[in-house]
Amino acid sequence: MSIKTQGPVKIDLAASPARRGHEDPLLVRWGLTLAAFGIVGVFIIIPLVHVFTEAFVGGVERYYNALFNDRDTFAAIKLTLIVAPGAVIANTVFGIAAAWTIARFRFPGRTLLVTLIDLPFSVSPVAAGLMFVLIFGAKGYLSWLPDNDFDVINNWPGLILATAFVTFPFVARELIPVMEAIGSDEELAALSLGASARQMFARITLPNIKWGLLYGVILCNARAMGEFGAVYVVSGRYRGKTLTIPLRVETLFQENQIPESFALASLLTFLALITLVVKAGLERKVQAVTASTPPPEGKEKA
Amino acid sequence: MSITIKSVTKRFGKFTALDNVSLEVPSGSLVALLGSSGSGKTTLLRIIAGLEVPDVGSVLIQDEDITHASAQQRNVGFVFQHYALFRHMTVYENVAFGLRVRGRPDGQVCERVTELLKLIRLEGLDQRYPGQLSGGQRQRVALARALAAQPRLLLLDEPFGALDAKVRQELRTWLRRLHDEIHVTSLFVTHDQEEAFAVADKVVVMQGGKIEQMGAPHEVFDHPASPFVMDFLGNVNVFQGRVQSGRLLLGNIDLAAHDAHPQEEERPATFYVRPHELDIKRSANGTPSLKANVLHLNPAGPVTRVQLLAVDFGLTVHVELSHERRAELGLSPGDTVYVAPRKLRVFLPEPEYTI
Numbered sequence: 001m002s003i004k005t006q007g008p009v010k011i012d013l014a015a016s017p018a019r020r021g022h023e024d025p026l027l028v029r030w031g032l033t034l035a036a037f038g039i040v041g042v043f044i045i046i047p048l049v050h051v052f053t054e055a056f057v058g059g060v061e062r063y064y065n066a067l068f069n070d071r072d073t074f075a076a077i078k079l080t081l082i083v084a085p086g087a088v089i090a091n092t093v094f095g096i097a098a099a100w101t102i103a104r105f106r107f108p109g110r111t112l113l114v115t116l117i118d119l120p121f122s123v124s125p126v127a128a129g130l131m132f133v134l135i136f137g138a139k140g141y142l143s144w145l146p147d148n149d150f151d152v153i154n155n156w157p158g159l160i161l162a163t164a165f166v167t168f169p170f171v172a173r174e175l176i177p178v179m180e181a182i183g184s185d186e187e188l189a190a191l192s193l194g195a196s197a198r199q200m201f202a203r204i205t206l207p208n209i210k211w212g213l214l215y216g217v218i219l220c221n222a223r224a225m226g227e228f229g230a231v232y233v234v235s236g237r238y239r240g241k242t243l244t245i246p247l248r249v250e251t252l253f254q255e256n257q258i259p260e261s262f263a264l265a266s267l268l269t270f271l272a273l274i275t276l277v278v279k280a281g282l283e284r285k286v287q288a289v290t291a292s293t294p295p296p297e298g299k300e301k302a
Numbered sequence: 303m304s305i306t307i308k309s310v311t312k313r314f315g316k317f318t319a320l321d322n323v324s325l326e327v328p329s330g331s332l333v334a335l336l337g338s339s340g341s342g343k344t345t346l347l348r349i350i351a352g353l354e355v356p357d358v359g360s361v362l363i364q365d366e367d368i369t370h371a372s373a374q375q376r377n378v379g380f381v382f383q384h385y386a387l388f389r390h391m392t393v394y395e396n397v398a399f400g401l402r403v404r405g406r407p408d409g410q411v412c413e414r415v416t417e418l419l420k421l422i423r424l425e426g427l428d429q430r431y432p433g434q435l436s437g438g439q440r441q442r443v444a445l446a447r448a449l450a451a452q453p454r455l456l457l458l459d460e461p462f463g464a465l466d467a468k469v470r471q472e473l474r475t476w477l478r479r480l481h482d483e484i485h486v487t488s489l490f491v492t493h494d495q496e497e498a499f500a501v502a503d504k505v506v507v508m509q510g511g512k513i514e515q516m517g518a519p520h521e522v523f524d525h526p527a528s529p530f531v532m533d534f535l536g537n538v539n540v541f542q543g544r545v546q547s548g549r550l551l552l553g554n555i556d557l558a559a560h561d562a563h564p565q566e567e568e569r570p571a572t573f574y575v576r577p578h579e580l581d582i583k584r585s586a587n588g589t590p591s592l593k594a595n596v597l598h599l600n601p602a603g604p605v606t607r608v609q610l611l612a613v614d615f616g617l618t619v620h621v622e623l624s625h626e627r628r629a630e631l632g633l634s635p636g637d638t639v640y641v642a643p644r645k646l647r648v649f650l651p652e653p654e655y656t657i
Binding site for chain 2: 186189191196199204
């Protein structure tokens with residue numbers, strides 16, 4: 001009798017090892033979940049909330065004045081609205097070109113190119129900034145530019161260059177897998193149907209990659225607006241002239257204008273939250289595109 | 303419009319995809335490029351479409367040299383193996399694409415698309431997206447899209463390769479009928495010999511970047527030009543024998559051959575016999591034949607397939623008999639019988655040196 005009752009239990013365990021996850025002790029499951037939430041709470045949620053509480057410590061009026069009635073802060077917002085889109089546009093053009101090259105062609109050094117695109121992620125932003133100072137500075141090998149009254153360093157072109165360098169990989173990295181998954185058949189079909197290269201790009205390529213592209217652009221923009229290290233080096237920190245929002249936050253903080261500093265920081269944080277929401281929405285669209293693509297079988301066939 | 307391929311060579315790195323290929327496709331015909339993968343058939347098709355550029359040689363459409371024309375300028379319809387429908391466009395817009403990029407007015411586009419949707423029997427599905435269609439429907443949309451701008455040629459790359467057997471059969475017949483209606487010069491690539499024979503006016507068999515043989519389906523099937531073609535076109539029994547003084551020697555088979563190897567010197571030769579060209583007899587009765595044991599009988603289908611073991615050679619032989627003939631013989635596994643060829647093809651291996 002005892003064998004009979006044990007039987008089904010044994011079979012159940014042996015037949016479905018996948019079920020073991022459910023059978024972890026309650027304590028372990030709850031413990032881990034609480035730990036995860038606890039860590040996120042302490043390291044992310046509390047500082048996030050703190051940014052906003054600090055920003056409003058001096059009251060709503062002071063918050064408003066800090067953002068909109070301070071000439072230097074306003075200049076910083078304006079500059080960021082030039083620098084970030086500038087870097088994003090540059091990297092969008094570059095990203096599409098690079099993704100196209102890598103996804104569509106096979107050439108020697110292709111793997112190297114893929115690796116090099118990622119380089120800005122691993123180089124310290126400060127080092128990147130110094131690099132531009134060395135290139136365009138008074139003794140740099142492109143110093144004829146500042147000699148001819150076109151300042152790169154301590155001026156907005158340097159800020160765009162440094163920001164573009166740091167945010168270089170975002171668009172390209174996002175597009176390469178999307179373009180590889182979609183393949184070139186539709187583009188070739190468009191050409192064989194009489195489309196010009198421009199028609200092919202506008203009517204076939206762009207609609208196919210649009211969600212991936214937008215995703216990359218959003219991430220690139222978020223990073224570009226928040227960039228600190230590289231622009232810190234190239235800006236020369238001229239108040240009202242070369243300070244972007246993050247640099248202005250730091251300056252205010254150093255000058256002990258804590259609520260003003262946090263007010264401006266809250267603006268950056270708010271933009272980050274918007275980015276997060278948009279990103280989550282786009283992620284699903286991008287996955288839908290790559291998932292609906294049939295596997296590129298028989299691609300290499302002669 | 304006719305197509306002329308003149309001495310086209312194409313290499314991908316060290317791999318030679320096409321090796322000095324020349325081909326004429328007469329105007330209005332439907333031609334199959336038949337070969338296994340890597341034979342160069344798809345490369346040839348893509349070169350005609352302008353999707354690849356040949357290293358050497360030229361491509362002409364009706365006396366016009368288009369070797370260096372872009373795909374856009376050629377006005378050639380191309381149907382891709384995996385359809386390559388524009389996934390973000392409706393069936394209607396897919397078919398209309400070729401007209402839209404040419405800037406045709408809406409009215410004209412609508413008229414032509416409606417006409418084509420009728421031709422491919424997909425009226426009513428014009429607002430669907432490719433993802434909502436079956437494989438066969440997608441393939442038909444791809445075909446209509448390629449035909450929309452009245453191309454000079456229609457090229458199809460493994461058009462039915464990704465479809466299941468039944469749909470394949472239907473579409474095959476349909477393509478043949480469609481071609482009889484519209485008469486556009488068409489070239490299609492396939493690795494399925496049955497498909498090539500069923501649909502095409504002319505079959506071009508390719509191997510290793512070269513054309514092995516071309517001709518009408520029955521010509522190619524009945525008179526294969528090489529062992530490769532013989533082997534490629536379906537089941538065949540292969541025997542290793544000898545030739546000497548105009549005679550074919552295989553075991554105790556000794557046949558007079560009119561044109562093969564009149565020299566006295568003996569040479570090895572390969573004999574090819576199709577399963578339906580072999581007969582089974584209960585007794586040798588002096589006819590040249592091979593002694594064999596029946597291994598297996600498969601009476602399913604239009605013929606009975608018999609598998610035998612040729613006793614003296616240790617070779618498996620496949621024979622196809624009509625059901626009547628099988629009943630007459632009363633065959634069962636284990637029987638010892640005699641297999642006699644009604645027709646035998648011999649290919650002498652190329653001599654390794656020439657004098």
